[in-house]
Amino acid sequence: MRVSMHRIIDLRSDTVTKPTAAMRRAIAGADVGDDWYGDDPTVNLLQDRVAELTGKQAAAFLPTGTLCNQIAMHAYVRSGHxxxxxxxxxxxxxxxxxxxxxxGVAFRRVPARSHGQLTAEDLERSLEPDPYDVGVVDLVVVENTHQLGGGWPAPVASVAELAAVATARGVPLYLDGARLFNACAATGATVAEYATHSDALMLSLSKGMGAPIGSLLAGDADFIREVRRLKILFGAAWRQAGIMAAAGLVALDEGHERLISDHENARRLAAGVAEILPGSVDPSAVPTNIVFVDVTGTGRTPWQWAECLASVGVLVTAVPGRVRMLTHRDIGPADIDAVIAAWKRIESASVTEPEKTCPPHAGDCGGGGRRSRVAEGPISPSAAAATADRSSGISVSRSATPGGRGNYTSSGLAGGSLRAVGNTTDSASSDPRGHWRHRY
Structure with a gap:
């Protein structure tokens, strides 16, 4: 794969931001202790601040939002429920x-009618008691904003309606607030207003807020006491975590006010792509920082689009039928112009030279009757380094849903573990799990 040597514009996620100068200074000067013992002063300060921000009794600092969600579900949900x-x-x-x-928990998935937004009626039906008293619901989870719903923010009133239904059924409501700060920026609500209608919630500092790592769980004192026990049980008791907490405190100071510009950039990006590929994206349906482009009917798969865009220095992710792009702090108006120009250049090349799908020197991006080298399955953004141009050292993503599995070409594993990315020689095991199966 050939890669543009110009500046890389990374739209794979809002998690890719680099720490600001203020964050780096805070990290270098952080007062630290041992978080396992609960005596890291900077971690404790961050936890107290988030407890105050949410209006909850306490909070716990964890490495990732996923771990927050997993610990919360483990605390609330009995195995088999x-x-x-x-x-x-x-x-x-x-x-x-x-x-x-x-x-060992199971999920009762409730399809939403629009943008991933459940209604009170949807939830009411899903919480109807099992007449055989076998299926038991222990928790309701609401994601806000809803990522696959296009970053759609649920208004406080909607969350309140869901909470009322859950409370009436005696079921706690947990708010997956990975991008709750984006929801607040879009709706004008505060974090505390959302938190009022949840029994517990998670906030990520490493997405739009721009911290290099870290999320927090907030809830009542008994819940957080159990969270801290599970944090140790699951092997997530940091030591001198104050260096990361220090960056989180800076994110709380400087991150929220600038989210509006991310949303404006996303809408402008959507409008630009809509002009190039009419009907592929509705700019009015881009309320926050996530843009999904429907590329069905363009003659390329989402993975081929990702390959082509990477060849001109734009990194995106791909999911079935769609290309996903997220704006963030490191993306400015000039970058949006460059990305729109890249989409236009690639689409124009396919019109003027139908036997190709990418501009000159873009590599084999498929289409035009040519077989693509791009894996026809999702590959994690974490695999970007393994798909880099080895001579340039520049990471290139031909990825899809974060953490997803990819189907490799004949030179390697088929659907193998992402830890085998880059180790796709003919000597690889024919077992779909490859040699990694010996680890389990």
């Missing part, structure tokens, strides 16, 4: 295997 959530929620999609392995 159900979690109710929207059908395309992160917890029942990307985290499905984690929940099975760690907690």
């Amino acid at each position: 159900f979690v109710v959530c929207e059908a395309q929620s992160h917890v029942c999609g990307m985290e499905l295997h984690s929940a099975a392995a760690l907690s």
Whole structure:
């Protein structure tokens, strides 16, 4: 794969931001202790601040949002019982295997009519008691914003209606707030207003807020006490975690106010692509920082589009039928112009030279009757380094849903573990799990 030597514009996720100068100074000067013992002063300060921000009694600092979700479900849900959530929620999609392995919980998926937004009526039906008293629901999870719903934010009133239904059924409501700060920026609500209608919630600092790592769980004191026990049980008791907490504190100071610009950039990006590929994206349906482009009917798969865009220095992710792009702090108006120009250049090349799908020197991106080298399955953004041009050292993504599995070409594993990316020689095992199967 050939890669543009110009500046890489990374739209794979809002998790790819680099720490700001203020964050780096805070990290270098952080006052630290041992978080296992609970005596890291900077971690404790961050936890107290998030507890105050959410209006909850306490909070716990964890490495990832996924771990927050998994610990919360483990705390609330008995093995063999159900979690109710929207059908395309992160917890029942990307985290499905984690929940099975760690907690043995099952999911009752409820399809939403629009943008991943459940209604009170939807939830009411899903919480109807099992007449045989076998299926038991222990938790309702609401994702806000809803990633696969196009980053759609649920208004506070909607969350309140869902909470009322859950409360009436005696079921706690947990808010997966990986991008709750984006929801607040879009709706004008505060974090505390959302938190009021949840028994517990998670906030990520490493997405739009721009911190290099870290998310927090917030809830009542008994819940957080159990969270801290599970944090140790699951091997997530950091030591001198104050260096990361320090960056999180800076993110809380400087991150929220600038999210509006991310949303504006996303809408402008959507409008530009809509002009190039009419009907592929509706700019009015881009309320926050996530843009999905429907590329069905363009003559290329989403993975081929990702390959072509990477060849001109634009990194995106791909899911079935769609290309996903996320704006974030490191993306400015000039970058949006460059990305729109890249889409236009690639589409123009396919019109003027139908035997090709990418501009000159873009590599084999498929289409035009040519067989693509791109894997016809999702590959994690974490595999970007393994798909780099080895001579340039520049990472290139031909990825799809974060954490997803990819189907490799004949030179390697078929559907193998992502840890085998880059180790796809003919000597690889024919077992779909490859030699990694010996680890389990």
